[in-house]
Amino acid sequence: MKFLVDQPLGGLAKWLRFCGFDAAVRRLSPPLPSPAPDTFLLTSRASLKKPDRSDVLVLAAVHPRQQLEEVFERLAISPARLKLLSRCSRCNEPLAPVRREQVAGRVPEHVFHHHEEFYECPHCHRLFWPGSHLKGIAGTLKKNLPRP
Numbered sequence: 001m002k003f004l005v006d007q008p009l010g011g012l013a014k015w016l017r018f019c020g021f022d023a024a025v026r027r028l029s030p031p032l033p034s035p036a037p038d039t040f041l042l043t044s045r046a047s048l049k050k051p052d053r054s055d056v057l058v059l060a061a062v063h064p065r066q067q068l069e070e071v072f073e074r075l076a077i078s079p080a081r082l083k084l085l086s087r088c089s090r091c092n093e094p095l096a097p098v099r100r101e102q103v104a105g106r107v108p109e110h111v112f113h114h115h116e117e118f119y120e121c122p123h124c125h126r127l128f129w130p131g132s133h134l135k136g137i138a139g140t141l142k143k144n145l146p147r148p
Contacts, residue, residue, distance in 0.1 A: 001081070003071075004033065006043035011064030012071070017092055018137050019068075020083030024092060032056065042071065065140065082141070085134055088121035095119035095128055103127055 002022040005013040009025075016023035028043050032053070041048075041056045044067075049058045057074060061067040071077070087094055098120045104112060107127055115129045 001075075001077070002036070002039040004028070004039060004041045006041075006045065006048075009042055009044060009059070009064075009067060012042065012059075012067040013092075014089050015064050015068045016071070017087045017089045018085060019141070020086040022087070022092060040071075040075065042067075079141075084138060084141075085119075085128060085130070088124060088126060088128075090126065091121050091123040093121050093123045096122055098127070 003013070003016055003024070005016070005023050005025045006028040007025055013023040013025045028041060028045075028048055030048070032041060032048065032050070035053065035055045039055065041053075042059060043056070044059050044062075046058050049056055057071065059067050059070050061070045085095075096119060098118045100112075100116060100118060103118045103120075107118070107129070111129060111131070115131065117130055119128045120126070121128075
């Protein structure tokens, strides 16, 4: 499942990426891109909703976490579809595993000594590791997302 997120909903795009979804951000304006398989356009602007376009979701929620909950409810996305922290939250690229030796000097020393798994964005080269942020994001999702 992919998402094309209207620019004012950039916070939602970040949360979709935390969940492992491809969430590109751009300013949506008429004419909208043609429908694509398994791709949804997300916006808060009612003027973009067309009766013949079931792929366009106009969201009522204001805050990113509530918008995420609304998307999950409306599309019946189950927690089983999530691949937490598998994409770069900034670039939207899938993360690639990187050997621990390759991150020496690129991450804080305490992180290097306490973690074995590291991932890198192939585009911006940011490094990621399953630290406390993973528990925080997972906890927030568990609290805010609908149960299957």
